[in-house]
């Protein structure tokens with residue numbers, strides 16, 4: 125299967141994060157938020173602003189190796205026991221995307237009652253999140269704005 129790239133601009137990312145916040149508004153209220161590092165930090169700030177959430181912690185996850193293999197995905201830091209509460213009840217967990225579902229599965233194990241939300245979702249991981257904005261094909265690689273830069277584009281007709 126050939127891999128396609130889907131490039132997301134800052135404008136689109138901001139719009140999609142606001143759409144996510146709008147959807148979450150009817151599903152709360154939430155006691156607080158956990159951002160899944162590092163990709164979840166950016167949408168977490170936007171969603172927290174929209175939903176007026178100020179109690180925010182990080183759930184730090186690092187994946188090693190080419191595929192996000194569960195055995196190679198490590199929790200570097202959990203959220204405080206106080207914020208986790210009773211299995212994450214009333215807690216909003218934000219990440220930029222769910223792909224194979226490895227990261228979301230790890231979080232579900234720790235916080236089974238938390239509401240997990242992502243901007244983008246690929247089919248394999250989709251059942252593991254509660255709310256998302258846009259489905260993207262499994263073979264598509266999403267390029268986030270913080271990984272991109274402005275580049276010269278050659279004109280269609282050469283000079």
Ligand SMILES: O=P(O)(O)OC[C@H]1O[C@H](OP(=O)(O)OP(=O)(O)O)[C@H](O)[C@@H]1O
Pocket residue numbers: 160161162163164185186187192219220221222223224225226227228249
């Ligand atoms: O559903 P999965 O297959 O687990 O993939 C999704 C995860 O992969 C990316 O994070 P990554 O581990 O690449 O690190 P980063 O957030 O620090 O960039 C992304 O931000 C998600 O957290």
Ligand SMILES: O=c1[nH]c(=O)c2nc[nH]c2[nH]1
Pocket residue numbers: 192221223264265266267268
């Ligand atoms: O920047 C990224 N784009 C993706 O599509 C993806 N899937 C897992 N991890 C990812 N990181």
Ligand SMILES: [Mg+2]
Pocket residue numbers: 160161162163164219227
């Ligand atoms: Mg991540």
